[in-house]
Amino acid sequence: MEKLTPPSTPSKRVQPQITDIEVPYRLLHCSSKGDKAGVIQELAKGVEPNLADYDKRTALHLASSEGCVEIVLLLLEKGANVNSTDRWGRTPLSDARSFHHEETCKILENWGGMDPVGLDSQNPCCEIDHTEVDMDNATLIGEGAYGEVYLVKWRGTEVAAKTIRSSIASNPNVKKTFLDELALWQKLRHPNIVQFLGVLKHSDRLMFLTEYLRNGSLYDTLKRKGRLDSATAVAYALDIARGMNYLHQHKPHAIIHRDLTPRNVLQDQSGRLKVTDFGLSKIAQEKDALGYKMTGGTGSYRYMAPEVYRRESYGKSVDVFSFALIVHEMFHGGPSNRAQAPEQVADKRAYEDLRPPLSSFVYPESIKTLLRECWHKNPNYRPTFEEIISQLEIIQESLQNTKEVGCCGWLQLF
Numbered sequence: 001m002e003k004l005t006p007p008s009t010p011s012k013r014v015q016p017q018i019t020d021i022e023v024p025y026r027l028l029h030c031s032s033k034g035d036k037a038g039v040i041q042e043l044a045k046g047v048e049p050n051l052a053d054y055d056k057r058t059a060l061h062l063a064s065s066e067g068c069v070e071i072v073l074l075l076l077e078k079g080a081n082v083n084s085t086d087r088w089g090r091t092p093l094s095d096a097r098s099f100h101h102e103e104t105c106k107i108l109e110n111w112g113g114m115d116p117v118g119l120d121s122q123n124p125c126c127e128i129d130h131t132e133v134d135m136d137n138a139t140l141i142g143e144g145a146y147g148e149v150y151l152v153k154w155r156g157t158e159v160a161a162k163t164i165r166s167s168i169a170s171n172p173n174v175k176k177t178f179l180d181e182l183a184l185w186q187k188l189r190h191p192n193i194v195q196f197l198g199v200l201k202h203s204d205r206l207m208f209l210t211e212y213l214r215n216g217s218l219y220d221t222l223k224r225k226g227r228l229d230s231a232t233a234v235a236y237a238l239d240i241a242r243g244m245n246y247l248h249q250h251k252p253h254a255i256i257h258r259d260l261t262p263r264n265v266l267q268d269q270s271g272r273l274k275v276t277d278f279g280l281s282k283i284a285q286e287k288d289a290l291g292y293k294m295t296g297g298t299g300s301y302r303y304m305a306p307e308v309y310r311r312e313s314y315g316k317s318v319d320v321f322s323f324a325l326i327v328h329e330m331f332h333g334g335p336s337n338r339a340q341a342p343e344q345v346a347d348k349r350a351y352e353d354l355r356p357p358l359s360s361f362v363y364p365e366s367i368k369t370l371l372r373e374c375w376h377k378n379p380n381y382r383p384t385f386e387e388i389i390s391q392l393e394i395i396q397e398s399l400q401n402t403k404e405v406g407c408c409g410w411l412q413l414f
């Protein structure tokens with residue numbers, strides 16, 4: 001399976017970077033472990049109390065999540081920003097509330113702490129009574145990195161039931177993160193986003209329901225059909241881009257998928273594509289034996305943006321990079337470098353700037369230009385999904401015009 005949980009033995013080229021960044025991050029590690037002496041030591045060395053990790057999580061976020069009252073007080077006294085927000089717009093108070101650390105909440109509130117995502121953390125996931133789901137007649141659809149997926153009937157309607165392995169769900173923090181992600185997912189409504197329905201209550205396993213998409217994943221389609229014709233590929237690309245644009249424009253903070261792959265794009269009966277499983281890659285970031293792991297690595301290697309592989313800070317454009325590789329596969333009929341191990345592919349992309357080939361026969365010029373922009377090594381040069389949608393709409397129109405003109409080969413128009 002090519003799913004990346006942070007590699008235990010990262011590539012040699014990654015190693016020196018980790019060593020470099022791990023030193024100041026001891027403050028974060030000690031804060032999450034409740035090691036007050038360690039925190040005092042780090043602060044005495046001059047480590048900045050507002051130091052944040054790749055997800056912009058500070059020592060105060062971590063101590064608040066764990067309810068380490070003394071460390072929270074210490075950090076505040078040393079100048080930690082009580083309202084620093086992480087990548088998902090969460091403050092230390094949001095975290096303390098999520099884990100019901102009442103005393104910590106009071107301290108943070110006294111210091112002026114606010115909780116901008118309060119509604120998220122107080123609005124639990126929609127719950128479905130497990131007796132309403134007919135598990136006796138469930139059909140196994142498939143299995144992914146997180147668990148099995150079944151086709152079941154809920155109130156007489158066919159839906160997909162996704163189970164989460166007990167090895168993952170048994171960790172209370174991971175479970176909490178997971179339920180928070182689902183609570184966010186349940187608020188989303190978009191034709192190109194798989195609809196979340198609810199989490200099962202009183203079930204012996206952690207399980208949630210989504211709409212059932214009977215045509216399976218884009219991965220299955222490409223395996224079955226191979227290369228797609230240009231009109232279909234562009235229509236599919238537009239579906240994905242529209243779903244992703246909705247996630248990236250989400251307020252108050254953007255939702256980054258971080259694991260956009262052909263397996264996470266499903267097709268409904270009418271042929272429309274929908275994006276699924278966003279945010280779930282977060283639960284792959286389990287804590288290491290020391291209690292805190294400094295890593296940027298989540299998602300599947302084959303579609304991973306170079307900055308994620310190199311464990312640098314990253315933003316929404318990591319999804320644009322993955323999107324480009326998916327579009328490439330639609331024209332190509334699958335990954336171009338199937339024979340190579342996914343991690344090796346990611347390594348070469350990250351350190352040798354290698355990208356899949358763009359043969360002139362298969363790829364219209366306009367698509368080539370778009371792909372080069374989307375997988376640009378500099379994340380700042382990659383277009384937003386809004387810009388991608390505009391470009392794809394123009395390409396789609398040109399394709400339609402070409403069809404109407406009929407006699408000329410469509411390649412001439414690009």
Ligand SMILES: Nc1ncnc2c1ncn2[C@@H]1O[C@H](COP(=O)(O)OP(=O)(O)OP(=O)(O)O)[C@@H](O)[C@H]1O
Nearest residue numbers: 141142143144145146149160211212213216217263
């Ligand atoms: N809502 C759904 N409707 C229909 N089929 C689904 C649905 N969700 C998942 N599947 C199918 O179930 C299988 C397993 O899906 P799952 O999302 O668990 O893993 P994956 O996406 O294949 O891999 P990974 O977990 O590594 O991302 C896939 O073949 C997928 O097509």
